[in-house]
Amino acid sequence: MDSIVEEGSIKIFGEKQEIVDRKMPVFYNQVMKLNRDISILLLSAFSKLHTARPSLRIADPLAGSGIRSLRFRKELEKGIIEKIYVNDLKPNYEKYLKKNIELNNLNQEDFIIHNEDANLFLTNSRGFDYIDIDPFGSPNPFLDSAIRALRSESILAVTATDTSALCGSYPGACKRKYWATPLRNHIMHEFGLRILIRKVQLVGLQYEKALIPIFSYAKDHYMRVFFLNTKSKKLCDEISKKHSFLILDENIYGPVWTGDLWDDNLIESMKREASILDKESLKFFALIAEESKIKEFGFYDIHKLAKNKLKGNLPKFEEIMNFLVSEGFKVSRTHFSPTGIKTDAPKELVEKVLLSK
Numbered sequence: 001m002d003s004i005v006e007e008g009s010i011k012i013f014g015e016k017q018e019i020v021d022r023k024m025p026v027f028y029n030q031v032m033k034l035n036r037d038i039s040i041l042l043l044s045a046f047s048k049l050h051t052a053r054p055s056l057r058i059a060d061p062l063a064g065s066g067i068r069s070l071r072f073r074k075e076l077e078k079g080i081i082e083k084i085y086v087n088d089l090k091p092n093y094e095k096y097l098k099k100n101i102e103l104n105n106l107n108q109e110d111f112i113i114h115n116e117d118a119n120l121f122l123t124n125s126r127g128f129d130y131i132d133i134d135p136f137g138s139p140n141p142f143l144d145s146a147i148r149a150l151r152s153e154s155i156l157a158v159t160a161t162d163t164s165a166l167c168g169s170y171p172g173a174c175k176r177k178y179w180a181t182p183l184r185n186h187i188m189h190e191f192g193l194r195i196l197i198r199k200v201q202l203v204g205l206q207y208e209k210a211l212i213p214i215f216s217y218a219k220d221h222y223m224r225v226f227f228l229n230t231k232s233k234k235l236c237d238e239i240s241k242k243h244s245f246l247i248l249d250e251n252i253y254g255p256v257w258t259g260d261l262w263d264d265n266l267i268e269s270m271k272r273e274a275s276i277l278d279k280e281s282l283k284f285f286a287l288i289a290e291e292s293k294i295k296e297f298g299f300y301d302i303h304k305l306a307k308n309k310l311k312g313n314l315p316k317f318e319e320i321m322n323f324l325v326s327e328g329f330k331v332s333r334t335h336f337s338p339t340g341i342k343t344d345a346p347k348e349l350v351e352k353v354l355l356s357k
Helices: 030-049 067-075 093-103 118-124 140-148 171-178 188-205 233-240 264-276 279-291 302-307 317-326 347-355
Strands: 004-007 010-013 056-060 081-087 111-114 128-133 150-160 209-219 222-231 243-248 251-257 331-334 337-343
Touching: 004 030, 010 067, 010 093, 030 067, 030 150, 030 209, 030 222, 030 264, 030 279, 056 067, 067 081, 081 118, 093 111, 118 140, 128 140, 140 150, 140 188, 150 188, 150 209, 171 188, 188 209, 188 222, 188 233, 188 243, 188 251, 209 233, 209 264, 209 279, 264 279, 279 331, 302 337, 302 347, 317 331, 317 337, 317 347
Parallel strands: 056 081, 056 128, 081 111, 128 150
Antiparallel strands: 004 010, 150 222, 209 222, 243 251, 331 337
């Protein structure tokens, strides 16, 4: 492993891998760069909103190449982080990570390195302000130990790459792993994301920990949610009230989280910090920031609506959106689908603008 790869301000020893497998040795997954970019932006923005809180104790239990933790240390402003606890079960992991810390001229004392099972690591190292669960596949095996290791008013970041289950390709697997029936239509990615959120919340409820989504998205082959954890029986009860089924075509789907996917104050803080993103990541974040203003479950697929309604050419998205705004409604493109729009306008009005062209 003599090659050096770069991401952000960090260099590491490793090989770029676009197709990954849990049996591989330590590797660098370039597809997840945006995942890490957003994590850095969110922590930077969160620290600006909570200036009175102490520095963060960060845990990276499934660290892989360690690129996330190294970027946290180098790219986040001084004072945000107290210590970073980095763990991976791969053989000789401590030796490998120390080489990368040295390569980037970082202080070895800023990192507490572990080389053990992720659940064992979390169980033996409680009291974290930020835990990042970014596994290969489902996050399920790590949720219990991660949630128990959280301090109050802390952040849990969860990635799921088993989107085929969450999005309905394998409904049986979704029922077994996420205790919900998935939906296989144009909103399947948003629906799957909401299934994931509810599952994480259910694990937290048993410990009276309320896990509220503050930033969520689906991208490529994965789903990603950041939760704010608060120790509160009252908030736990409120969360439970927002777990609902969806009845569609005489079939029942879910249950899912029906509350907000984003926190407005955090989004505004992230906007002020967004210059740290590269062009591609900034474009993706800007789309979500616009979409987050519309507090609606689901969205309309314009191509699907037009298929049986439209005889002529499909209007441009800008024309459709401008019409809805002129009628007093909110509207945005959605990151869940290139042919979708999220709006608080009724379906009949969206269809009206299609038929008027």
